[in-house]
Amino acid sequence: MDDETREMLHETATSIFAEGPPDLWEVLQSVGIDKALVPESKGGVGVSWAIACELLGIAGKHAAPVPMAEAMIGHWLLDIAGVEGAKLPTIAFSPPLEPVRLSRSGNEWHVDGALVRVPWGSSCTHVAFMSEGPAAQLIVVARDSSGVSIKAGQNLAGEPRDDMTLESVAPLAVVPVPFESNSLLAISAVMRSALMAGAIERALELTVDYANMRVQFGRPIGKFQAVQQNIAVLATQAAAARAATEAGSEAIDDWILGVEESLMRSVAVASAKIRTGEAAGEAAAISHQVFGAIGFTEEHELHRFTKRLWSWRDEYGSEAVWADVLGESILCNESEKTLWRTLAPTRSSLDIGATR
């Protein structure tokens, strides 16, 4: 995909989100945002993961109440599974110690178990998830299959997070995939980071505007050095979140190209969720502080961003979860290589060509 197409998609998305029509999601679907990751030959747009994450950043900037990350990954998975015609696929995970059970009688597959806090679980048409174990299988279930029951729930920001119970459900597809089952968790974590980076940027913009407008002691509060210093920290967090997210999304592209071996062992992927999650907490705290009481009201828009940040930082693994993953993966490296040489591997020119 060339720069021009990319620019266009970017502009289209920016203007759609800025306008924020009542049927936002339908409009986004009509320009193919939900299928952005599906190859062009299969009716998608064929963007890289880096670009998909840029688009998610825009969605995050608008706290858009749409299942964009889920649908993007969902369509990508359904394409791999060979399931066509889905309107709204979402992704799901089973609880850590209770994987779904896949059984087979004759030619028929059956799946049992629980999928927890499924984004847009009630309103989706399909749900894609992975079985665990050495030979990971990608499973796709239709939302209206018999044996699927749903208990609605939501995150702090009111986004649907629904628990699904599967009782002897016949899946639409069960396909072996050539990657580790938790790669899906890694991808989801980076997509959440991208949304967070966008929401943090918006929190910064709102905060700067407010600091320039709100007058106390005869001057805009943004003229007080204590306030300036805090907002500078917020800006720094926003920049770090963006940088970490970009690196994480590029790592997914590298992985697709076969340059990066494992997403769970990717420093950039774990760093994206850790760094962005940490920035989210700090950004939310500083922006609320600058806004004073008005920012603590239901009526003010600030909470649309901060509640999402507080939820998203814990979804698909908190900073602690990913710090464990990253720390362990560095420590289990048997070689005598220094930390630095693990973090900055020498790359062949071939790899460099591949990563743009």
Added chain:
Amino acid sequence: MSNLSFPRPRQSEVGERLRAEVREFLDDFDWRGDPQAASVFGGYDPEFSEALGARGWIGMGFPQRYGGGGYGLVERYVVMEELLAARAPITAHSVADRQSGQLLLRFGSESQREEILPHIAAGKSYFCIGMSEPDSGSDLASVRTRATKVDGGWLVNGAKIWTTNAHRSHYMILLCRTSPASQERHAGLSQFLVDMKTPGIVCRQIENIAGGQEFNEVHLQDAFLPDEALIGVEGDGWKQVTSELAFERSGPERFLSHLSVLEEFVRVLKSQPSAVGARALGRLVAHLTTLRRMSRSVATMIADGQDAALHAALVKDLGTCFEQEIPEILRLALQAEPDPNASDAYRAALAHVVLNAPSSTIRGGTKEVLRGIVAKGLGLR
């Protein structure tokens, strides 16, 4: 606010090839000098500097006619990170390489460039930074050291302080007043290329809390500088020093100087597994990798000739706060008393980091000053 976006850092194929070459060079180098210094912060070793110069790895980014090796600043960045990560003894030439040479390249006269730059590139000419004074720290524009015009040159009087390595540098880039302070605070300042052997210049070393002896107080009494010592334009000192500071603030030394203690931490954890330790390591690595990317994107901006002063200030603030946090996190993750004389490398490295931590958010502009710059960039000031 869009001026705060960071471009994606550019990967250079030449740079990545260089990375491997530098590693090979470092692995083969016969390390001399103070092993303790080399293991912690990078020591002062002219022999090492000259060996690097011979490889073309100093003054990278200088045009070839001034001794540059035909590399750009993105490649220079790769070499710098590798040297810092290996704690190579680069102190002798580092200021010259990082900022003084770049300043002369931009603002110096043709004869200054022809005379000085090749020596910098050869690793033979060392510089110190004559900015701070006893009464002028953050408020740099208030410097009082004065150059008075005389026949054929200038007479300089005043005092500089905190001048790192002044006692073993060949030159100082001096910021001083060439006309009296006025309403326009930033006017009337100029920069000079000062030969440290000039009569009337006296250095006195000052010991820091970590036992280091790099600091100096530099007295200048009727020190005569010839006309040719003026750098750039008389009265343009503020503009010039601001561009010098962008070089001073942007480099990887702003977040890699405590890497040694992380390396030792990893070594300990490999033989003494700890869940708390692994989690602390994961978090620190996430910060480090992100900083590295941001710093590389500043290097990309500078290499492309963009104004990166604001971005450099932001990354320096983030990088130095991260460095300062390292010992605080490590000490709670692994019980070990810091001791500079410990035979255990981890405890010795920890001690050095604890003792040096306060300086990172002061030198090169305090974090408050840097945040002020960021706030201004955001339109708050």
